[in-house]
Amino acid sequence: MIDAHLPILLIVAPLVSAPLCVLLRQKTLVWAFAFVVCLASLGMASLLLVRVLQDGVISYALGGWIAPWGIEYRVDVVNAFVLLLVAIIAAALVVFALPSAADEIAAEQHYLFYAAYLLCFAGLMGIAITGDAFNVFVFLEISSLSSYALIALGRDRRALIASYQYLIMGTLGATFIVIGIGLMYMMTGTLNMADLSERLPAMFETRTAMVAFAFLSVGLAIKAAMFPLHAWLPNAYCYAPSVVTAFLAATATKVSIYAFLRFTFTVWGAEFVFERLNFDALLIPLSLVGIYAASLSAIYQTDVKRLLAYSSVAQIGYMMLGIGFVSVTGLTGGMVHLFNHAMMKAALFLAVGCVVLRVGSSKLADWKGMGRRMPITMAAFVLAGLSLIGVPLTVGFVSKWYLILAALEKGWWPIALLALLSSLLAVVYVWRVVEVAYFQRMDEPAPVKEAPWPMQVSMWVLTGATLYFGLQTDLTVRVAQRAAMGLLGVTP
Amino acid sequence: MTVGLFNYWACVVLMLIGLYTAIARPNLIKKLIGLGMFQVAVFLLYISMGKVSGGTPPILHTSGEAYSNPLPHVLILTAIVVGIATLSLGLALVVRIWEAYQTLEEDEIVERDHD
Amino acid sequence: MGEVHPALILLAGGLLLFALPTGPRRVVSVLLPVFGFLNLLAIPEGAMWQITWGGYEMVALRVDKLSLLFGYSFHLAAFIGAIYALHLKDRLQIGTGLIYAGSGVGAVFAGDLIALFVFWELLAITSVFLVWARGGERALRSGMRYLAMQIASGLLLLIGAVCCYLKTGSLSFDHIGLGATYHYLLLFAFGIKCAFPLLHNWLIDAYPESTPAGTVFLSAFTTKTAVYALARGFxxxxxxxxxxxxxxxxxxxxxxxxxxxxxxxxxxxxxxxxxxxxxxxxxxxxxxxxxxxxxxxxxxxxxxxxxxxxxxxxxxxxxxxxxxxxxxxxxxxxxxxxxxxxxxxxxxxxxxxxxxxxxxxxxxxxxxxxxxxxxxxxxxxxxxxxxxxxxxxxxxxxxxxxxxxxxxxxxxxxxxxxxxxxxxxxxxxxxxxxxxxxxxxxxxxxxxxxxxxxxxxxxxxxxxxxxxxxxxxxxxxxxxxxLDVDWVYRRALPAAVRGVVRTGGPIVDGFFAGGKALVQKLIAAIREQHNTEGLFGRAWLSQSNVLIAIIFLAIYLIYFF
Amino acid sequence: MNDSPKKNEAVRRLVLGFVACCVSLLLLDLIVHRHLSFAEGLLPVEGWFGFYAVYGFVSPYALIVIGSIPLRKLIMRSEEYYDG
Known part of the structure; x- marks a missing residue:
């Protein structure tokens, strides 16, 4: 019985737990509660993926109102995959948060932190699960509002201004999305995605359709931090508490890309977006420019968090590139990279979090001799960094492989070459950190002191995942491939 | 034609005023006001699209007259709530920023952190 | 035993060595090749270890007499090398040495080009540490030159493999022969590691710069893996x-x-x-x-x-x-x-x-x-x-x-x-x-x-x-x-560039100076634009963010229109 | 090789013994029935008396005298060549 209500439970559990956190107030109690909720969500999300892989699409009518009148939650391989990803990250990070948040966030704000964390989690899951266009906006705002609050919890006063700038951009993006959705409703009279996809083709010739898609895609591009709409991201990531940075880097932009995929492929359809509007001719150059510009910026950063933030912008370029290929291989590459990048970027930011806990700074200059001082943490950083570069045996290689294969499939070898060359830039910025950490002596020797074990555990779980999924690509690639086929409407 | 679409033109003008304010004013509160205007313009867009000319309010009564589409109005109710939340969060941030920097001009704030 | 991939024992064991204190490390380092060898004896011929790698089955293990012979040889070499290195307190050499040996074993048992490529690169990355272990500027530079050649070989192999896949739809590593262009890519990839004439210099350059124990490991695996690959493919x-x-x-x-x-x-x-x-x-x-x-x-x-x-x-x-x-x-x-x-x-x-x-x-x-x-x-x-x-x-x-x-x-x-x-x-x-x-x-x-x-x-x-x-x-x-071939890239090329710049007349001079200045300008511009003060590297004000978003929207609208 | 007269004497005897070995090996050629490596007629020289001995002596000698020594003139540099 409870089985049938899995989709809604997945959203309601964290959503309802958030205010409960505020009521509980006591620090450890709140943490334990949040931990249980995240674990339960992880369980439900994995169950959902298994069910979807077995039985196909699950449709859940909210409150018993049948779609298209009521709101429908619709789970297929694509979003089951994203849901699982978000749940894994949330569960791993809540463990990390126990010592890390205790260090970086004022004690009287802890319960608020966990409340906002759960709210953000609920919002992201909501975006992924819903089959209703307007609902996407609502959940988007739930996650965004809570993430503004999460970022503002950072110790540095610059966190406030970063959060404010993100708020302006986020709201602008969300409002663009509302405009897009409103225009779609105006044309078709429905908000249900499945319904929209049936009725929109009749409107393809109209100018309204074009405008609606333009608003939607720009709005989502802002939320996904696609170059050049990424400017809110570096500061937000840099000054937020470490655990928040890791969480947002691994999930928020990824979910936005999911929403972009959903609107582009399921609602509008590849035929309209890519054949009529030629969107790919815009997307591919933009993503390539983004990859290079952001990677170059990453090279010159003096703060490790900012460096990684710019690298995130570059990595989003790779995902967009995969989407731009509009082929099963390309989309598979994009989707796999979405998953893989979440793993490795979370692992990297967690390693930074460990260092911040012990050293109190993520400035590159303070990382001298870190290889000796925190060898275990730096080992994780290097491994995840190798993954970022795309070294074989790591997940990064798997996604790059598919992207390059997709480019070659189309015969676009210059793009394949450019994508390959851009890895060199990743080598440079990862090397900058490694060089400082391993080859520069610290000014005054400090004893070896690692971060507490909960942080180590969650960091290594994610680092291990980057290695495991690099070898055992069965799960990720197969699911991504099915998802890609589903999005393109190709029957396997 | 132009007159028939008057309500939409009004929305567009409001939107542009809001956006212009957000861009042109370095003051953090004025930016929020601009953003608020922009959002409200979008709300108006929704509401006016639900209006059926000559229709009555969508309240159940016996005569079979045309009535306005209630769904956009309901949606905008949600959006208004979201807008209020955004605005209040933004203002709360502005209060904290004022406490930290003693100024509300964005360029000055960035200048102060620049070292 | 016999169920474990033969490379795994050396690879995992080599990693383990980094974590062990000196005494147990010495014991384990000698025992690892022995265990690996026993495992190898138990492996049935023809066994395949398939990993589904995305859409296609990667054959990580293919056992026949050819690969077995090299497998035995590598375990023997690892065993002897481990004994030779027993006196060392340095965990880097013995650890990377055994992982390096494991990569060699993995490469000779690889059933397809991707598995081969993975171990091929692993051979390069692990072995360079044996050069660097000597310490000093000379070893560092020599190691860098060595690594560059080895990575180049790996990249050629990868490109060859991708081409092979696109052409034939298969990646299996059997007799390749010469015919299509990508066959030559593969031959070159193998040839670099095999020290073909004119491609040989990394060997002369790097091996003598390594530590005493390092050279013993180096001499056994890289070139022999290449010989195996040639014997298999060509x-x-x-x-x-x-x-x-x-x-x-x-x-x-x-x-x-x-x-x-x-x-x-x-x-x-x-x-x-x-x-x-x-x-x-x-x-x-x-x-x-x-x-x-x-x-x-x-x-x-x-x-x-x-x-x-x-x-x-x-x-x-x-x-x-x-x-x-x-x-x-x-x-x-x-x-x-x-x-x-x-x-x-x-x-x-x-x-x-x-x-x-x-x-x-x-x-x-x-x-x-x-x-x-x-x-x-x-x-x-x-x-x-x-x-x-x-x-x-x-x-x-x-x-x-x-x-x-x-x-x-x-x-x-x-x-x-x-x-x-x-x-x-x-x-x-x-x-x-x-x-x-x-x-x-x-x-x-x-x-x-x-x-x-x-x-x-x-x-x-x-x-x-x-x-x-x-x-x-x-x-x-x-x-x-x-002097050997390395003279070309260590002396002749830089000197030629200098010489041309110096004596090539005003036009050439100007061209090169201009080119140099251009490159310098470009790098300076990149730095200027991308560092924390630059356009791309600094934080933007929210007004410019909003403006960009709107311009972007306009671009979309115009483009779609 | 002029460390001491005693040592010189030892070296002289060693060399003499070695030369004796070489000569006796050469003479074995007369006794042993040779199987040629090549199928008949391809390289008849191979079957001649002392072919391997001569080839074995000449090739390294030539290698040094007309190979390595001129080569050395061409390519030898000081040890610091690349460091400068």
Missing amino acids: AGEEVLIYIGAVMTIFPIFYAAIENDMRRVLSYSMINQIGFMTVGIGLGGALGINGAVSHAFNDVIFKGLLFMSMGAILFRTGSIKASELGGLYKSMPWTCACCIVGASSISAIPLFSGFISKSMVIQGAADSGAVVLWLVLLFASAGVLHHAGIKIPFFAFFSHDAKIRCREAPLNMRVAMTISAVLCVVIGSYPPLLYDLLPHPVDYVPYTTTHVVLQLQLVFFAVLAFVVLMLTGNYPPELPCVN
Whole structure:
């Protein structure tokens, strides 16, 4: 019985737990509660993926109102995959948060932190699960509002201004999305995605359709931090508490890309977006420019968090590139990279979090001799960094492989070459950190002191995942491939 | 034609005023006001699209007259709530920023952190 | 056992070594190759370990006689190397050494090009640490040059693999042959690692810069993996005969005048690989058998020679022929082992080189290639000169350099003794090795004719050396550097660029200066735009963010319109 | 090789013994029945008396005298060549 209500439970559990956190107030109690909720969500999300892989699409009518009148939650391989990803990250990070948040966030704000964390989690899951266009906006705002609050919890006063700038951009993006959705409703009279996809083709010739898609895609591009709409991201990531940075880097932009995929492929359809509007001719150059510009910026950063933030912008370029290929291989590459990048970027930011806990700074200059001082943490950083570069045996290689294969499939070898060359830039910025950490002596020797074990555990779980999924690509690639086929409407 | 679409033109003008304010004013509160205007313009867009000319309010009564589409109005109710939340969060941030920097001009704030 | 992928024990165990304290680390480092070997014995032939890698099945393990032979050889080398390195407190060398060995094992058991590529790159990345372990600027730079070549090889392999997949839809690693363009990419990829002429310089450059133990590991795996790959993919390709013949000849000229003893051995290594390459090029049962059996023996005797030179370096701190001599008094045991190794590489009957090299030479005769046969015989006499005589003679005898040091440490002596015994045992009882070869062997090395003729060849070559020495015509050992292909990229290219800039007239000058200035400007511009103060690197004000969003929207609208 | 007269004497004997070995090996050629490596007619030289001995002596001698020594003139540089 409870089985049938899995989709809604997945959203309601964290959503309802958030205010409960505020009521509980006591620090450890709140943490334990949040931990249980995240674990339960992880369980439900994995169950959902298994069910979807077995039985196909699950449709859940909210409150018993049948779609298209009521709101429908619709789970297929694509979003089951994203849901699982978000749940894994949330569960791993809540463990990390126990010592890390205790260090970086004022004690009287802890319960608020966990409340906002759960709210953000609920919002992201909501975006992924819903089959209703307007609902996407609502959940988007739930996650965004809570993430503004999460970022503002950072110790540095610059966190406030970063959060404010993100708020302006986020709201602008969300409002663009509302405009897009409103225009779609105006044309078709429905908000249900499945319904929209049936009725929109009749409107393809109209100018309204074009405008609606333009608003939607720009709005989502802002939320996904696609170059050049990424400017809110570096500061937000840099000054937020470490655990928040890791969480947002691994999930928020990824979910936005999911929403972009959903609107582009399921609602509008590849035929309209890519054949009529030629969107790919815009997307591919933009993503390539983004990859290079952001990677170059990453090279010159003096703060490790900012460096990684710019690298995130570059990595989003790779995902967009995969989407731009509009082929099963390309989309598979994009989707796999979405998953893989979440793993490795979370692992990297967690390693930074460990260092911040012990050293109190993520400035590159303070990382001298870190290889000796925190060898275990730096080992994780290097491994995840190798993954970022795309070294074989790591997940990064798997996604790059598919992207390059997709480019070659189309015969676009210059793009394949450019994508390959851009890895060199990743080598440079990862090397900058490694060089400082391993080859520069610290000014005054400090004893070896690692971060507490909960942080180590969650960091290594994610680092291990980057290695495991690099070898055992069965799960990720197969699911991504099915998802890609589903999005393109190709029957396997 | 132009007159028939008057309500939409009004929305567009409001939107542009809001956006212009957000861009042109370095003051953090004025930016929020601009953003608020922009959002409200979008709300108006929704509401006016639900209006059926000559229709009555969508309240159940016996005569079979045309009535306005209630769904956009309901949606905008949600959006208004979201807008209020955004605005209040933004203002709360502005209060904290004022406490930290003693100024509300964005360029000055960035200048102060620049070292 | 038998269920574990053979590379896994060495790879995982090597990682484990980093975590262990010194005592247990020493024990485990020696036990690991033993366990690996036992596991290898239990693996059934033809077993496949398939990993679904995305849409397609990756064959991570393919076992047949060819890969097994190399697998045995690599485990043996890892075992001997681990014993040789026992005295070290440095966990980096032994750890990376065994992971490096594991990568080699993985590569020879790889069933398809992607698995091969993965281990191929792993070989490069792990081995460079053995060069860097020596420490110092020289080793660092040499290691960098080495790594660049190795990575280039890996990239060629990857591109070749992708092309292969797109062309044929399959990635399986079987006979490739030459035909399509991507076949040449693969040949080049293998060729770099195999030290083909003009691509060989990384070997001469890096191996002598490594630590004593590091060079022992290095000598065993990288080039032999390449030989395996050639034997698997390009058996019977005629072009390999010519390449191999050149490889047997040109290094011996260099070796005779080289001062660094380990560099002499590196040149002789290329010479030996030349014999293997010729064997592979000849193809057929005899050629392939000769090539791979010679590879097997080379791992042992070349390792032995590198070990003895490493022991000298370890004890005296020098490895230059001009500074050594007369060490037989101080290091008699090392001297004896070195002579056994030298006898093996010189293919003296009863030593291992004899039973494998002669197969290749006979293969050349069977195919009727007269010139090739003469060349190989020439190279065979030449190798005797540098590796067989020069190495032991200048290190242990010659004029006494008055260096008095202790004999090599016990563990080094044990390792060298094991290798020396193996050289003699395999040389005296060939079926031990012949039974392991991929093709059935009907070749009989020990015929009266063959033994007598080989002895004649060897003795008269030594006689030539004696005559040269007594008449004072042998090139004296001088401290020097000899130019090789690396001169092109270490000296000629930079000098050419400088020269052109300096003398090329105002136009060229201006062009280059302009180009240089342009590049400098470009880099400066990138830095300026992307550093924390620059346009792309700094935080933007929210007003510009909003403006960009709107401009972007406008662009979309105009574009879609 | 002029460390001491005693040692010189030892070296002289060693060389003499070695030369004796070489000569006896050469003479074995007369006794042993040779199997040629090549199929008949391809390289008849191979069957001649002392072919291997001569080839074994000449090739390294030539290698040094006309190979390595001129090569050395061409390519030898000081040890610091690349460091400068």
